[in-house]
Amino acid sequence: MAGNQSTQRLWRDVSVFDGHDTLPEPMAVVVEGERIASTVPMSRFDESLARECREMGRGGVMTPGLVDCHTHLVFAGSRADEFENRLEGVSYAEIARRGGGILSTVRATRAASEDALFEAALPRLQALMDDGVTTVEIKSGYGLTVDDELKMLRVARRLGEALPVRVVTTLLGAHALPPEFENDSDGYIDRVCREMIPAAAEQGLADAVDVFCEKIAFSVAQCERVFAAAEAHGLPVKGHVEQLSNLGGAAMAARHAALSADHIEYLDEAGVAALREAGSVAVLLPGAFHTLGETQLPPIAALREAGVPMALATDANPGSSPLFMPTLMLNLGCVLFRLTPREALAGMTAHGARALGRPELGRIEVGAPADLCLWDIDTPAELAYAVQPGRLRQRIFNGRLEGGNPS
Ligand code: DI6
Ligand code: FE
Numbered sequence: 284m285a286g287n288q289s290t291q292r293l294w295r296d297v298s299v300f301d302g303h304d305t306l307p308e309p310m311a312v313v314v315e316g317e318r319i320a321s322t323v324p325m326s327r328f329d330e331s332l333a334r335e336c337r338e339m340g341r342g343g344v345m346t347p348g349l350v351d352c353h354t355h356l357v358f359a360g361s362r363a364d365e366f367e368n369r370l371e372g373v374s375y376a377e378i379a380r381r382g383g384g385i386l387s388t389v390r391a392t393r394a395a396s397e398d399a400l401f402e403a404a405l406p407r408l409q410a411l412m413d414d415g416v417t418t419v420e421i422k423s424g425y426g427l428t429v430d431d432e433l434k435m436l437r438v439a440r441r442l443g444e445a446l447p448v449r450v451v452t453t454l455l456g457a458h459a460l461p462p463e464f465e466n467d468s469d470g471y472i473d474r475v476c477r478e479m480i481p482a483a484a485e486q487g488l489a490d491a492v493d494v495f496c497e498k499i500a501f502s503v504a505q506c507e508r509v510f511a512a513a514e515a516h517g518l519p520v521k522g523h524v525e526q527l528s529n530l531g532g533a534a535m536a537a538r539h540a541a542l543s544a545d546h547i548e549y550l551d552e553a554g555v556a557a558l559r560e561a562g563s564v565a566v567l568l569p570g571a572f573h574t575l576g577e578t579q580l581p582p583i584a585a586l587r588e589a590g591v592p593m594a595l596a597t598d599a600n601p602g603s604s605p606l607f608m609p610t611l612m613l614n615l616g617c618v619l620f621r622l623t624p625r626e627a628l629a630g631m632t633a634h635g636a637r638a639l640g641r642p643e644l645g646r647i648e649v650g651a652p653a654d655l656c657l658w659d660i661d662t663p664a665e666l667a668y669a670v671q672p673g674r675l676r677q678r679i680f681n682g683r684l685e686g687g688n689p690s
Pocket of ligand 1: 385388495523526571598600601603
């Protein structure tokens with residue numbers, strides 16, 4: 284059985300969403316080693332190819348492995364109490380001003396050992412993987428001391444070594460003002476710029492640098508200092524901007540050629556134009572919008588009109604988006620933000636990858652890394668239409684079968 288010895292693996296009769304669009308015909312997809320070797324419409328399929336390959340699957344929908352380009356997966360503690368407070372009418376910003384919110388997770392995360400953080404994050408990451416994720420970004424931002432931020436980033440790196448998933452790390456030292464720096468936010472930004480960023484860069488722990496630009500966090504000028512320090516250490520930047528108000532953080536991020544501007548509910552026309560000119564990705568986070576009961580919608584029509592690539596991510600975190608299910612975001616992106624299913628899927632594949640500075644990922648294309656999902660559905664739109672776990676038949680990571688629910 285020479286065919287079974289082959290290193291080439293074949294999926295046939297699959298409906299392919301390639302990262303941007305659904306291909307017009309059923310396809311055969313061949314993987315060799317870690318890469319996609321060929322994609323052939325079934326109308327031109329030659330059975331001799333099947334003899335050279337090991338058949339892995341037939342039928343269903345094949346997408347790139349999902350790319351979750353914005354998460355805060357590493358943390359300790361729970362914020363279920365704040366969830367109840369918010370239901371009683373206390374706002375997210377008010378909880379933050381009272382020292383809860385992000386700072387509550389900071390207290391728990393500082394107190395947790397590196398191993399405890401790792402163990403706590405494993406099932407969260409596994410949940411994302413079981414729902415099709417093959418690339419995930421993980422931010423720090425709940426340590427807010429040099430040591431605790433580096434601890435979080437080491438945990439993120441370890442997760443990527445322990446599990447079959449690509450982990451991209453982001454230093455979010457400028458997430459909230461730690462209590463030690465009360466009334467001295469510029470002093471804390473000095474610490475981020477002069478100690479945190481250099482240490483993370485030197486130890487190779489961060490792939491990018493992020494900020495929270497908001498009235499309850501840091502000003503545009505402070506965030507710009509963080510970006511300048513990141514650039515001095517060769518790290519790309521991105522920002523949580525225009526989530527709760529419009530400070531002009533997106534335009535500032537665009538001036539620094541940011542990989543992405545994230546949240547952006549309050550983004551205005553000038554911000555949209557700035558993102559377009561910079562080639563930055565707009566990252567939409569419907570989980571936080573949903574959880575916080577927001578009503579201000581991101582300017583989807585303007586972004587679409589301007590041709591700004593829109594990514595979609597979970598923002599998985601213990602406060603504003605305790606949602607660890609990427610395919611739910613496809614649904615929420617469509618229902619809440621009026622994305623088309625095609626836009627939502629592109630947002631969790633090709634555009635998500637671009638928001639991470641990894642444009643070779645999130646696409647089904649000859650030569651691309653073979654990170655793939657085979658779903659038990661008939662059309663790609665069904666992934667966004669129904670919220671239904673268990674439809675992932677196969678998860679292929681770097682050319683190897685690593686998960687799914689084979690029927
Ligand atoms: N915006 C968010 O949605 C997360 N961080 C941020 O700046 C939320 C973090 C949290 O509430 O713990
Ligand atoms: Fe976030």
